[in-house]
Amino acid sequence: MSSFAIIAGAQGGVELPLEAAIDRLDGAVLGWLHLHGISEETRALLGERLGLPDLVVGALTAVETRPRCDGIGDGALINLRARAPDRATDADALVSIRVWTQRGRIVSVARYDIDGLDRMRAAMLAGRVRDPGDFVAMLADAITDDLDPRVAALGDMLDDCELMLDARRAFALRRDIARVRAEAIEYRRFVAPQRQALERLAALDCAWLENDDRLHLRESADRFARMTEELESIRERAALTSEQITDLRAELLDTRSLWISIVALIFLPLTFLTGLLGMNVEGIPYAREPWAFWGVVGVCAALAAGTFAWFMRSRWLR
Structure with a gap:
């Protein structure tokens, strides 16, 4: 997915070229700029054209990130992780989307395509996003809606392996269990701090965060907490099943x-x-x-x- 920009109005949103959208940001009710990649052009656009602080530009274009939320002035820097439609060879299981939000302005940067971004784009064009709080809450919902079934599928795969537990099929089962355990560990690495980031965002004193936005953020944080517990259970069950296979062998x-x-x-x-x-x-x-x-x-x-x-x-x- 390439970079794009959407300016929201009373009747919905309209997609514009980046330069045209930047010129209209100050007078718009809400504008969203999504930049794909972290090239020097991206850094120049963030710092020179949008006038973002160096700290924010560095965080938005950092090579390595983890889920976090920091209030900076009247805005907030949020890093989240989501699944990618086509996982790149050098990418983690969950790839990052970095978001800078302040009143009337949303700037997001991603190195890879992520699931849920098309959903956010459609919501913005349809006029369902009224402020940055709505955007972050809907983005967190989109990420959890996509990730939750995958975590449940890992649990189901492990259930099937436990039902088929047999010393004669140990080699094939051990490969499946190792794959489930590795994926659970990768997911948990980002799911646990993502919960903390959303809880911190819900507690920020920002005028553009309304009470319903805070409720939705806490609900998404709770879903991430449940996924963290499920991933912990999957990891421990996978280790126990591997030990049982070793004993059977x-x-x-x-x-x-x-x-x-x-x-x-x-x-x-x-x-x-x-x-x-x-x-x-x-x-x-x-x-x-x-x-x-x-x-x-x-x-x-x-x-x-x-x-x-x-x-x-x-x-x-x-």
């Missing part, structure tokens, strides 16, 4: 090793007997008797059956 290997040992013990006396009778020396008893071969076979079968019965009676095999 160890038990399976122990069982197979025991069977191999028992088979070896059964054949040990048989190997001794056949080796003794197979020596190429004179004087082996019954060497020329016609029934000698089948007699040796019978003795070997009796020894094997007796050894196996002893193992069964001793409860080595269960």
